[in-house]
Amino acid sequence: MNAPTPTHELSLTEARDIAIAATLPAGGFADVTAALTRLHAVQLDSISTLARAHQLTLTARVPGTTTRTVDNALNDGPDPPAFDYPAHALALVPLADWPLWAFRRRAARRHPQYPGRHARTALLDRITRDGPLSLRRLRDSAEAGAGWGWSPTKTAVELLVWSGELASTRRTGGQRLFDLAEHCIPAAFLSDQASDDECLTRLLGHAGAALGVATTADLADYLRIPTPVATRILPGTVLTPVKVEGWGTAWADPQALTRPARPHQNPTFLGPFDNLIWYRPRVQRLFGFTQIFEAYKPPARRKYGYYVCPLLAEGRLIGRADFTRRDTTLTIQRASLEVDAGPEATADFAQACQTLAAATCQARIELGNHARDATWLKPTSVLVGSRIQLPPVAREARHTGDRTWSLA
Structure with a gap:
């Protein structure tokens, strides 16, 4: 089968903006559904x-x-x-x-x-x-x-x-x-009539819309189907072949190509099973970031921690933190920034921590022993800085000790 002819050329920055906007659009979604x-x-x-x-x-x-x-x-x-x-x-x-x-x-x-x-x-x-x-x-x-x-x-x-x-x-x-x-399952949906190829054609279109722009392997991973099957089906989908800087031929949601990408802007910790970081080769290709999940490794072999969440800020993955919670406290077990994280990284880290604490219904943030070794992570400058905009449920942050902050 001949390779599809790309209709657009995208820089890596354009591809990254499209990918983030597809799964994490500016303003988010109206509701869970x-x-x-x-x-x-x-x-x-x-x-x-x-x-x-x-x-x-x-x-x-x-x-x-x-x-x-x-x-x-x-x-x-x-x-x-x-x-x-x-x-x-x-x-x-x-x-x-x-x-x-x-x-x-x-x-x-x-x-x-x-x-x-x-x-x-x-x-x-x-x-x-x-x-x-x-x-x-x-x-x-x-x-x-x-x-x-x-x-x-x-x-x-x-x-x-x-x-x-x-x-x-x-x-x-x-x-x-x-x-x-x-x-x-509602009767209107309870059907097995679609053929395998009909199912896969529509599902690959859905995966393409969720990813924004993706390689064949990315799309196959989204559905957990063999890459050769995706290669055969993709030309019949609604997706558009494109050329991405450093990738070669990829596939894009046609709607994403017709409007400016509006990716999520607020600093956000992504859960380790988040759709944006499911597929490690794609994360490396998009962000130059090595995504590792170490929960099933022995503690001595973990580099970053047990339940590590990457930090997305300004269209890049700039750091990560190992979190746990107990009672009403969110604990940062370990934290690290990428070498090119930038001057706003500590403030981005702090804001994302506040947002995560509110989302997980935690009233306080605490630094674990390993996190205290991060010299850039200081209570006065990071977690209670004047630039931090707290969520509505946590309008005031008070320093309550050497390593604990109250959000209420």
Whole structure:
């Protein structure tokens, strides 16, 4: 197949602005549903040392929201806005996208571990009888000590989610509730009629809109499909072939090429599972920034920390910090800036910390021992400087000790 002919040439700066504006536009999104509609997948993860992955992704995009209001929007309304599905990793996916994942549901039914008729019938009958159930309640007594590993019941339940016989659209106590798909997915969306190529054509278009401009590998990673499959499908999508400085041929959302990019401006810490930094080769290509996730490394082998959030400021990734929270305190375990972070980096860091504390409902910011070793991170100049504009819920910052700040 001949390579597509680029219709536009973009500098790296232009590509970076388009990419940020696509996923983090200036002014953010009106609400959680609007953010989901643009991103089409928001990754879920069980680590909660700072907040859940989806909470960080969505609070960064919907001004004025907190981790609590995000989960209220997802779980408390009469109609849930999303279902859980392995779209990237396990992710929140807008309900309207259900028909487009038919290709993966069909593949799940061919999986070697797809449960047999007896196991399927037992699980589906149990849920039919008892209503939506958590995995904990679905497990039998023989699996009571299995923790959250892949026990036979968990394997069967997850594959029935992949196949579309079960679905999860709500949580209770942080646990997913599993129900029959026909009970929780609106009838208007409950369809498997689209062919594999039709599904992938539309999904790649959605991924392109969420990324703004991307290589074939970037787009394939967004959907977790093989790159050769994306290469074959992309010419039939709505995306436009472009040439990006240092990349070669890429693909762009045509709407992003017809209007000036308006990327997010306020300094923001991105959760480690944020859509903008999902794919490490893309992060390196866009920002010259090495994204590392070290939670599963032994502590002695971690360079930056356990739950590290990169700092986005003025269109660049200029630093990172390892955060944890306890009670009402946000603790900066470690912090570092890139060598070219710039003169405003300390103020950007401080402002982003204040915003993160408000989003995660923390009343104070505390420096851990490692963070105190960062000579640029000083209480008087960084976290309570006169230039810091605090969120509405934290209008006054008071120095309350050698390493603690109160935001209320």
